Amino acid sequence: MKSGSKLEKILTAGEFALTGECGPPRNADPEAVRKKAQHLKGVVDAVNVTDNQTAVVRMSSWAASLILIQEGLEPNYQMVCRDRNRLAMQSDLMGSYALGIRNVVCLSGDHQKFGDHPEAKNVYDIDSMQLISMVKIMREEKRMNGGQEMEIPPRFFIGAAANPFADPFEFRVHRLAKKIAAGADFIQTQCIYNMAKFQKWLNQANDMGLTEKVYILAGVTPMKSVGMAKYMKNLVPGMDVPDEIIGRLTGVEKKQQSAEGIKICVEQIQQLREMKGVAGIHLMAIEWEERVPEIAEMAGLLPRPQV
Amino acid sequence: MIVAERKPLNDIVKMVEPYRKVLILGCKGCVTVCNAGGVKEVGILASALKIAAKKEGKELIVGERTLERQCDPEYIEQVKDVIGEYEAVVSIACGVGPQFLAERYPETDIFPGVNTEFMGGALAHGVWTERCAGCGACLVHNFGGYCPIARCSKSLLNGPCGGSADGKCEIDKNVDCVWHLIVEKLTRQGKLDNLLQVQPPKSWTTARDGGPRKVIREDLAQ
Amino acid sequence: MRLQYPSNVKIIQVPCSGRVDIIHLLRAVEDGADAVFVAGCLEGECHYLTGNLKARKRVNYVKKTLEELGIEPERVEMFNLSSGEGPRFAEIVREMVVRAKELGPSPIRISKAA
Numbered sequence: 001m002k003s004g005s006k007l008e009k010i011l012t013a014g015e016f017a018l019t020g021e022c023g024p025p026r027n028a029d030p031e032a033v034r035k036k037a038q039h040l041k042g043v044v045d046a047v048n049v050t051d052n053q054t055a056v057v058r059m060s061s062w063a064a065s066l067i068l069i070q071e072g073l074e075p076n077y078q079m080v081c082r083d084r085n086r087l088a089m090q091s092d093l094m095g096s097y098a099l100g101i102r103n104v105v106c107l108s109g110d111h112q113k114f115g116d117h118p119e120a121k122n123v124y125d126i127d128s129m130q131l132i133s134m135v136k137i138m139r140e141e142k143r144m145n146g147g148q149e150m151e152i153p154p155r156f157f158i159g160a161a162a163n164p165f166a167d168p169f170e171f172r173v174h175r176l177a178k179k180i181a182a183g184a185d186f187i188q189t190q191c192i193y194n195m196a197k198f199q200k201w202l203n204q205a206n207d208m209g210l211t212e213k214v215y216i217l218a219g220v221t222p223m224k225s226v227g228m229a230k231y232m233k234n235l236v237p238g239m240d241v242p243d244e245i246i247g248r249l250t251g252v253e254k255k256q257q258s259a260e261g262i263k264i265c266v267e268q269i270q271q272l273r274e275m276k277g278v279a280g281i282h283l284m285a286i287e288w289e290e291r292v293p294e295i296a297e298m299a300g301l302l303p304r305p306q307v
Numbered sequence: 308m309i310v311a312e313r314k315p316l317n318d319i320v321k322m323v324e325p326y327r328k329v330l331i332l333g334c335k336g337c338v339t340v341c342n343a344g345g346v347k348e349v350g351i352l353a354s355a356l357k358i359a360a361k362k363e364g365k366e367l368i369v370g371e372r373t374l375e376r377q378c379d380p381e382y383i384e385q386v387k388d389v390i391g392e393y394e395a396v397v398s399i400a401c402g403v404g405p406q407f408l409a410e411r412y413p414e415t416d417i418f419p420g421v422n423t424e425f426m427g428g429a430l431a432h433g434v435w436t437e438r439c440a441g442c443g444a445c446l447v448h449n450f451g452g453y454c455p456i457a458r459c460s461k462s463l464l465n466g467p468c469g470g471s472a473d474g475k476c477e478i479d480k481n482v483d484c485v486w487h488l489i490v491e492k493l494t495r496q497g498k499l500d501n502l503l504q505v506q507p508p509k510s511w512t513t514a515r516d517g518g519p520r521k522v523i524r525e526d527l528a529q
Numbered sequence: 530m531r532l533q534y535p536s537n538v539k540i541i542q543v544p545c546s547g548r549v550d551i552i553h554l555l556r557a558v559e560d561g562a563d564a565v566f567v568a569g570c571l572e573g574e575c576h577y578l579t580g581n582l583k584a585r586k587r588v589n590y591v592k593k594t595l596e597e598l599g600i601e602p603e604r605v606e607m608f609n610l611s612s613g614e615g616p617r618f619a620e621i622v623r624e625m626v627v628r629a630k631e632l633g634p635s636p637i638r639i640s641k642a643a
Binding site for chain 2: 081086109110111113114122124125126127128129130133134145161162163166167168171174175177178181182190237238
């Protein structure tokens with residue numbers, strides 16, 4: 001066991017994993033986190049806690065992760081490279097491990113231009129690949145990035161992101177290979193709507209033997225409305241939403257759109273589950289956490305395995 | 308070249324408001340090449356400031372002079388006999404100019420007339436783009452001749468990130484994703500393997516992060 | 530053609546409108562001209578190929594500069610016509626004179642007087 005986390009145990013045992021997501025509030029209110037936690041408790045194996053997602057300032061991910069632990073859930077502590085240099089990162093990694101956090105997800109982070117503090121200086125001292133490497137070395141070699149030895153090192157289960165829909169497409173699977181070589185233990189993909197494209201990428205990953213070396217959790221996000229679908233298609237970087245999804249949502253009455261969105265999501269989960277190399281689902285029901293139990297139920301993912 | 312752009316006219320008008328005699332100092336170096344601070348631009352700025360002053364019924368005497376460069380003491384020295392006639396100087400050289408002037412002529416109020424932006428080159432007449440961030444440890448040969456520090460919005464050494472779409476950067480459709488260019492070039496050259504090794508974290512000590520920098524040629528320095 | 534047009538216009542002849550630069554237009558305004566216009570050949574018919582296109586860009590630059598300084602950009606204008614179009618030239622001159630009258634004396638002249 002690398003970290004001993006529940007997510008690690010479930011994946012290592014060969015069970016189909018289910019992770020959720022929780023965005024911390026844009027203020028200092030712990031209740032906001034606790035409320036979201038209640039919807040996800042017992043329904044998912046671990047919960048991603050985003051780190052100033054889309055460069056919008058929110059309660060720090062380690063703090064919200066700690067609150068989740070207090071509520072009896074396991075967090076996937078996300079860390080982006082945009083806001084912290086390698087000193088702050090290592091410091092936060094040690095601190096969060098000391099507080100009981102065991103899974104970390106290493107990301108680049110959206111450029112601050114997208115967020116609510118576009119005038120800030122960005123950091124990007126190291127990139128996500130280097131961060132993965134750094135976290136692995138801390139765990140395996142008990143050393144900090146500068147070489148210093150740690151008597152008690154943080155020993156995380158390391159996650160990273162993959163976007164099969166970004167360009168250049170041919171390079172994406174090589175990037176995945178690179179992340180695995182750097183030390184990624186599990187991968188969560190950007191939310192999938194274009195099944196064909198995802199299958200193509202997955203086939204490449206299978207052919208290269210990458211799915212034997214890393215656990216891939218396929219990302220899924222239920223659409224609340226056709227407005228949301230269009231927004232994601234046009235305004236979110238790295239997103240691929242085929243017209244047929246838009247079509248299905250426009251094809252029903254406005255009141256029925258959310259139900260149709262859930263239906264599409266469940267179908268996607270069932271499809272993805274059948275694909276070779278998919279070790280689980282990462283369900284990002286952003287600001288819609290209350291529907292996660294129903295989606296998990298309809299997709300046949302409940303009850304969650306006990307390890 | 309160092310690429311700069313003239314400050315908004317009204318910013319400069321405000322800067323010179325308290326003065327009656329102002330000298331505009333241009334530079335025949337980089338700012339001439341990027342059409343921001345050469346002889347022509349000195350003339351245009353001088354005329355514009357006089358128009359602005361006349362409009363308010365004020366009189367403004369504007370001197371015009373363009374130096375070879377404003378980053379060498381011998382050229383800065385050339386205005387020593389005339390600078391005393393002016394109350395203020397608007398230097399439209401890059402950021403180095405106003406600083407060299409201010410240090411050499413502490414009695415005169417020196418103002419920057421341009422905003423210095425980046426080290427870059429021309430894509431076409433009238434269009435300049437950033438190419439170098441001055442990191443002090445050039446590695447463009449590892450990336451097919453492209454610089455990911457200057458041209459990647461996140462300065463990734465192991466890019467691209469997930470926001471690269473259609474060869475463009477997520478921050479702006481008009482900005483090329485340099486990692487797309489790097490991958491394409493190395494693929495064409497059959498050298499994609501070069502990108503499969505994880506590039507280690509950069510040492511920023513040679514960049515501005517390490518503090519203000521100096522370069523000395525021992526064989527030339529006294 | 531001996532066409533009549535207002536006499537309060539000073540004509541400066543240049544071999545090509547592309548010879549006119551930003552500084553010439555600004556100096557005219559600086560010296561108190563109420564209006565300045567550049568008359569160049571029809572687009573596509575410039576003897577030097579792109580001189581008149583450059584002139585138009587420069588006129589636009591000066592318009593922007595004047596606007597920033599709080600002076601009406603309409604005081605500067607670009608026209609295209611063929612050198613054979615005598616009546617059109619007279620028409621343009623009349624148009625600019627009317628425009629100058631409507632805009633009133635240049636703010637520079639007013640302040641000077643004050």
